[in-house]
Amino acid sequence: MDNEIEALADVLGRAVATGPADLCELLTDAAHRSVAAPVLVPRLNRVFSRYQGNPIAGPLASQDLLEVLRVARRRDTTVFEELRTIADAFTEDESARIAPVARRTPDATANSNAVSGGTFNEAVVQAGSITGGLHTYYGQTPHSGLPPVTDWSQLDRTDPITLGVHRTRRIADEPLLPRYVARDCDPELDTQVRSAARDGGLVLVTGDPLSGKTRTLWAALFTNLSGTTRILAPLHGTDLRALPAMLRARGDAECVLWLDDLDRHLGEHGLTAALLAELARLRVPVLATMSDEAYDTYRFGSPEHARLLSGVEPVELGTDWSPAETERLAAAAPDDLRLAGAYAHRTRHSTTAYLTVGPELFGEWRRARRANAHPLGHRIVLAAVDLARCGVEEVQADVLRRACELYGDAAPVSSEEFDEAREWASRIRHGTTGMLVPGAEVGSWRAYGSLVEDAKDGVSGFGPVPLELWPFAVKTVGRVNHVLVRARAVLGPEADTNPEALLTLGRIEEEYGDAEAAEVLLRRAADAGSTEAAGRLGSLLYDRNDFAAAIPYLEKGAESGDTEAQCRLGIALMQRSEHWLRTAAESGDGLAAFWLGDLLCGNGAMEDALRWYRKAAGAGMRGDVATRIGEVLFGFEEYEEAEEWFRTAVAEGDSNGLNGLGRTYEARGAHQEAARFYERSAASGDATGAYNFAIILGDQGEPNEARKWFVRAHERGDYDGAFSLGLSLMREKKYEEAEVWLRKAQEVGHHRAERALADLKAARTADGPGSPAAGAPDNVKA
Numbered sequence: 046m047d048n049e050i051e052a053l054a055d056v057l058g059r060a061v062a063t064g065p066a067d068l069c070e071l072l073t074d075a076a077h078r079s080v081a082a083p084v085l086v087p088r089l090n091r092v093f094s095r096y097q098g099n100p101i102a103g104p105l106a107s108q109d110l111l112e113v114l115r116v117a118r119r120r121d122t123t124v125f126e127e128l129r130t131i132a133d134a135f136t137e138d139e140s141a142r143i144a145p146v147a148r149r150t151p152d153a154t155a156n157s158n159a160v161s162g163g164t165f166n167e168a169v170v171q172a173g174s175i176t177g178g179l180h181t182y183y184g185q186t187p188h189s190g191l192p193p194v195t196d197w198s199q200l201d202r203t204d205p206i207t208l209g210v211h212r213t214r215r216i217a218d219e220p221l222l223p224r225y226v227a228r229d230c231d232p233e234l235d236t237q238v239r240s241a242a243r244d245g246g247l248v249l250v251t252g253d254p255l256s257g258k259t260r261t262l263w264a265a266l267f268t269n270l271s272g273t274t275r276i277l278a279p280l281h282g283t284d285l286r287a288l289p290a291m292l293r294a295r296g297d298a299e300c301v302l303w304l305d306d307l308d309r310h311l312g313e314h315g316l317t318a319a320l321l322a323e324l325a326r327l328r329v330p331v332l333a334t335m336s337d338e339a340y341d342t343y344r345f346g347s348p349e350h351a352r353l354l355s356g357v358e359p360v361e362l363g364t365d366w367s368p369a370e371t372e373r374l375a376a377a378a379p380d381d382l383r384l385a386g387a388y389a390h391r392t393r394h395s396t397t398a399y400l401t402v403g404p405e406l407f408g409e410w411r412r413a414r415r416a417n418a419h420p421l422g423h424r425i426v427l428a429a430v431d432l433a434r435c436g437v438e439e440v441q442a443d444v445l446r447r448a449c450e451l452y453g454d455a456a457p458v459s460s461e462e463f464d465e466a467r468e469w470a471s472r473i474r475h476g477t478t479g480m481l482v483p484g485a486e487v488g489s490w491r492a493y494g495s496l497v498e499d500a501k502d503g504v505s506g507f508g509p510v511p512l513e514l515w516p517f518a519v520k521t522v523g524r525v526n527h528v529l530v531r532a533r534a535v536l537g538p539e540a541d542t543n544p545e546a547l548l549t550l551g552r553i554e555e556e557y558g559d560a561e562a563a564e565v566l567l568r569r570a571a572d573a574g575s576t577e578a579a580g581r582l583g584s585l586l587y588d589r590n591d592f593a594a595a596i597p598y599l600e601k602g603a604e605s606g607d608t609e610a611q612c613r614l615g616i617a618l619m620q621r622s623e624h625w626l627r628t629a630a631e632s633g634d635g636l637a638a639f640w641l642g643d644l645l646c647g648n649g650a651m652e653d654a655l656r657w658y659r660k661a662a663g664a665g666m667r668g669d670v671a672t673r674i675g676e677v678l679f680g681f682e683e684y685e686e687a688e689e690w691f692r693t694a695v696a697e698g699d700s701n702g703l704n705g706l707g708r709t710y711e712a713r714g715a716h717q718e719a720a721r722f723y724e725r726s727a728a729s730g731d732a733t734g735a736y737n738f739a740i741i742l743g744d745q746g747e748p749n750e751a752r753k754w755f756v757r758a759h760e761r762g763d764y765d766g767a768f769s770l771g772l773s774l775m776r777e778k779k780y781e782e783a784e785v786w787l788r789k790a791q792e793v794g795h796h797r798a799e800r801a802l803a804d805l806k807a808a809r810t811a812d813g814p815g816s817p818a819a820g821a822p823d824n825v826k827a
Contacts, residue, residue: 050111050114050115050118051107051111053114053128053129053132054107054108054110054111054114055103055104055107056132056135056136057072057106057107057110057114057128057131057132057135058096058103058104058105058106058107058108058109058110059103059106059107059135059139060131060132060135061092061093061096061097061103061106061110062096062097062098062099062100062101062102062103062106063100063103064135066097066098068131068135069093069097071131072089072128072131073086073089073090073093073319074319075124075127075128075131076089076117076124076319077317077318077319077320077322077323078124078317078318078319079117079120079121079123079124079319081116081117081120081121081124082317082318082319082321082322083318083322083325084116084120085113085116085117085124086319086322086323086326087322087323087326088109088112088113088116089113090289090323090326091109092106092109092110092113095109096109114128191277191279191283191284191285191287191288191291192277193291194275194277194291194292194294194295194298194300197275197276197277197300198275198276198278199272199273199274199275199276200266200267200270200271200272200273200274200275200276200301201272201273203276204221205221205222205259205260205263206221207278208259208263208276208278208303208305209259209278209305209306209334210222210259210260210263211255211259211260211400211401212401212404213383213400213401213403213404214383214403214404214407214495214499214504216382216502216503216504219381219382219383222260223377223381223383223384223400224377224380224381224384225260225264226370226373226374226377226384226396227370227373228257228261228362228370229367229369229370230261230360230361230362231261231264231265233360234248234250234261234262234265234360235265235268235269237358237360238265238266238269238270238330238332239269241330241331241332242269242270242299242301242328242330243328244325244328245324245325245326245327245328245329245330246321246325246330246331246357247321247330247331247333247353247356247357248262248265248330248331248332248333248357248360249307249333249334249335249340249354249357249359249360250262250333250334250335250359250360250361250362251334251335251336251337251340251359251360251361251362252334252336252337252361252362252363252364253336253337253363253364254336254476254477255364255395255397255398255401255402255475255476255477256362256363256364256395256397257362257396257397258334258335258336258362259305259334260397261362262332262333262334265332266301266303266332270299270301271299273298273299274299274300274301275295275298275299275300275301276300276301276303277300277301277302277303278303278304278305279302279304279310281306281309281310282309282310282314282315283310283315284314284315285302285310285314285315285316285320286314286320288302288320288324289320289323289324289327292324292327292329293327300329301329301330301331301332302316302324302329302330302331302332303332303333304316304331304332304333304334305333305334306334306335306336306339307333307334307335307339308335308336308339308340308342308343310333311343311350311353316331316333316353317353318352318353321353335359337361340354340359364395364397364398365395366391366396371388371391374387374388374391374396375388382498382502383400385498386399386403386494386495386498386502387399387400389494389498390494390495390498393494394478394493394494394495395477398477398478399494399495400495402474402475402477402478402493402495403493403494403495403496403498403499404495405474405475406474406478406480406493406495406496407495407496407499407504407506409474409480410423410426410480410496410506411423411506419466419469419470421449421458421462421463421466422466422467422469422470422480424449424452424455424466425445425446425449425463425466425467425470425481426470426480426481426492426496427452427507428445428448428449428451428452428514429445429481429490429491429492430492430496430497430500430507431448431500431510431511431514432445432448432514432518432522433491433492433497434497434500434501434510434531434535435510435514435515435518435528435531435532436518436524436527436528436529436530436531436532437518437522437524437527437528438484438491438497439484439485439486439489439490439491440484440489440490440491440521440522441486441488441489441490442463442464442467442488442489442490444521444522445463445467445490446458446460446463447517447521448514448517448521449463451511451513451514451517452511467481467490471483471490478493479493480492480493480496481493510535512545512546512548512549513549515528515532515536515549515550515553516549516552516553516556519553519556519557525557525558528553528557529553529554529557529558532549532550532553533550536549536550537550540566540569544569544570544573544574544575544578545570545575547566547567547569547570547573547575547578548566548567548570548575548577548578548581550566551563551566551567551570551578551581551582552581554566555567555581555585560585563585564582564585564586567581567582567585568582571598571601576601576602576604576605576607577602577605577607579598579599579601579602579605579610580598580599580601580602580603580605580607580609580610581602582595582598583595583596583597583598583599583600583601583602583610583613583614583617584599584602584609584610584613586598587599587613587616587617592617592620592621593621595613595617596614596617596618596621599613599614599617600614602614619644622640622644623641623644623645625637626638626640626641626644627641630657630660633664634664635660635661635663635664635665635666636661636666638657638658638660638661638664638666639657639658639661639666639669639670641654641657642654642655642657642658642661642670642673643673645657646673646677651677651680651681654677655674655677655678658670658673658674658677659674662674667693667697668693668694668697668698668699669697669699671690671691671693671694671697671699671702672690672691672694672699672701672702672705674687674690675687675688675689675690675691675693675694675702675705675709676705678690679705679708679709679712682712684709684712684713687705687709688706688709690702690705691703691705691706691709692706700726700729700730700731701726701731703722703723703725703726703729703731703734704722704723704726704731704733704734704737706722707719707720707721707722707723707726707734707737708737710722711737711741716741716744716745719741720738720741720742720745723737723738723741724738726738727754727757727758730761731761732757732758732761732762732763732766733758733763735754735755735757735758735761735763735766736754736755736758736763736765736766736769738754739751739752739753739754739755739758739766739769740769742754743773748773748777751773752770752773752774755767755769755770755773756770759786759789764793764795765795767786767787767789767790767793767795768786768787768790768795768797768798768801770786771783771784771785771786771787771789771790771798771801771805772787772801774786775787775801775804775805775808778808778812780805780808780809783805784802784805787801787802787805788802
């Protein structure tokens with residue numbers, strides 16, 4: 046057996062010393078595929094470096110190759126047979142080179158150099174004749190895509206994003222990445238990285254997607270290696286076979302091979318056990334990451350790659366953070382808004398997923414606003430974000446739909462449109478989350494946490510919360526304390542420059558918070574020009590019965606069209622009028638007593654009004670107040686005293702007293718005397734007197750005369766004149782004329798005109814076509 050190995054070593058020694066370079070590459074490739082590659086490859090490389098291309102060094106090369114062959118035969122018989130095949134091929138080729146060459150006859154046809162079809166698909170050998178065996182050595186295809194070491198990125202100048210670290214949100218002058226929060230596995234990882242830097246080898250970090258593998262490995266690299274270390278981070282699928290040759294020429298430069306997502310760098314042209322062994326011999330560490338799923342697949346399901354991974358103890362990184370890691374996150378959070386957001390949402394979202402997925406969600410959401418994208422979905426997410434900014438983190442779908450309508454000129458959204466847009470917004474992205482995520486309660490929704498924090502931190506793309514959304518959040522959702530706290534924090538700082546913010550905060554304080562604070566805020570807003578704030582402040586003061594303070598603010602609100610302010614202003618003015626009129630009247634002012642009596646009379650306080658009317662009469666206003674006293678006494682059915690005061694009024698020149706006298710006589714059954722006074726009142730131009738006289742005439746059986754006075758009463762502005770005339774005509778079936786006067790009553794707003802016109806229509810239908818009864822002349826003129 047030793048003779049066999051010695052003969053094989055002799056052939057391979059000659060091959061190394063005198064054979065082509067391609068043959069050495071074949072030997073190297075075979076060694077790389079061996080389970081003994083870590084031993085075979087370095088020894089082969091030493092042989093090549095000493096003896097390749099030196100024709101007289103064959104015996105020395107053979108002697109060194111003896112141990113290589115013994116190791117191969119002992120540990121990997123498959124590779125040993127490959128080496129024997131290579132040796133046999135070299136022997137045959139060597140014999141062919143030294144055999145005699147047959148001479149060509151003089152008339153032999155010259156060889157043609159043309160290639161059929163113009164395409165070179167296989168090896169082509171052109172010869173007149175071939176003596177001996179023919180062995181074609183295929184050279185390796187040129188390795189491409191690997192820049193020289195001098196062009197590799199230097200560690201202290203490397204952008205970690207180019208190595209696969211996920212980009213996080215960045216505002217203004219924030220660092221490219223937030224401060225690294227140490228993971229529990231860091232001590233073990235640091236040890237492996239330092240060992241690999243010293244002796245070579247593979248350092249592998251595994252974990253679920255978005256668990257922070259790449260960032261954690263980058264931190265270990267940056268912490269444990271020199272800043273001048275050169276890093277090669279090849280693209281997936283890059284041919285790495287030329288890497289050892291390139292590294293041998295690197296000089297004293299420290300180098301690292303960085304393979305993020307290692308499973309995409311495996312294969313015969315990628316990282317193999319042989320290449321790893323060669324890199325280890327060159328003291329070049331390989332730092333790599335791999336998902337848990339990919340690692341399990343290649344490590345336990347692929348014998349081809351098991352040899353590479355079996356000697357590696359991966360550093361496992363979990364998605365869930367331990368209490369110790371969470372404490373370190375809390376300590377780092379105050380110095381970085383991104384970490385603060387991750388800490389705030391740690392119970393709902395994986396910290397690393399929060400930091401990495403957030404920017405992707407934000408970018409997609411921002412672009413969705415375009416008309417040809419998903420503008421409604423964009424608005425739904427925005428409404429959810431803004432509600433969270435108001436202190437309401439999750440809401441039912443219907444509330445979210447109505448909130449969408451508070452943005453600009455947004456049209457009402459149908460349930461179907463909303464559901465379709467909501468499905469888009471809640472679709473799972475990056476295998477992790479949607480922009481909109483289900484809330485704790487069935488049917489509720491909330492915005493993904495990083496989007497809320499982006500808005501709070503002032504990321505471009507989010508404007509201020511619509512002011513109407515604040516009271517909407519309180520009224521619709523009812524989380525008063527949460528909204529109030531957020532409103533004070535957000536709207537308070539805007540108070541000095543934004544009256545509408547003052548107003549909104551004042552409204553929330555007024556309805557759900559501190560009334561004193563509401564008054565201060567509304568006063569500031571009103572003084573800054575907000576008429577709505579003025580109306581609300583006036584109402585607040587009105588409810589406190591502080592009418593004097595309320596009036597100027599209610600007046601501003603009333604002038605802007607605020608109906609409630611208008612009403613309360615009128616009442617407040619009346620209350621203040623009564624206060625000052627009573628004050629003056631109690632001091633003996635007759636005019637004040639007169640007006641106070643009118644005010645009280647209008648309020649139905651007739652006894653109190655009579656008392657002040659009498660004081661006005663005693664203060665020299667007897668003629669002015671006589672009719673009023675008579676009216677109050679008439680209402681009390683004190684007809685004799687009422688008559689005295691009406692007569693006083695007439696004597697003082699007040700013709701209204703005539704109508705009062707007519708009423709006192711009519712109330713006592715003296716209709717003739719009543720008619721006389723009504724006629725005198727009507728003759729003086731009094732509309733009520735004319736109406737009352739018409740009623741008396743009608744009762745006395747003089748309808749035509751009565752109608753004349755109804756006409757005059759209407760012309761003088763009496764409310765009932767046209768209506769009563771219309772009824773009189775309808776009773777006599779003079780329907781056309783009745784309709785004319787009932788229409789006039791309708792025009793002045795008589796409350797019974799509509800019903801009377803309906804009765805007229807029914808009467809016409811019941812009677813059918815006809816004409817007025819005979820002997821009923823129509824001499825009433827409009």
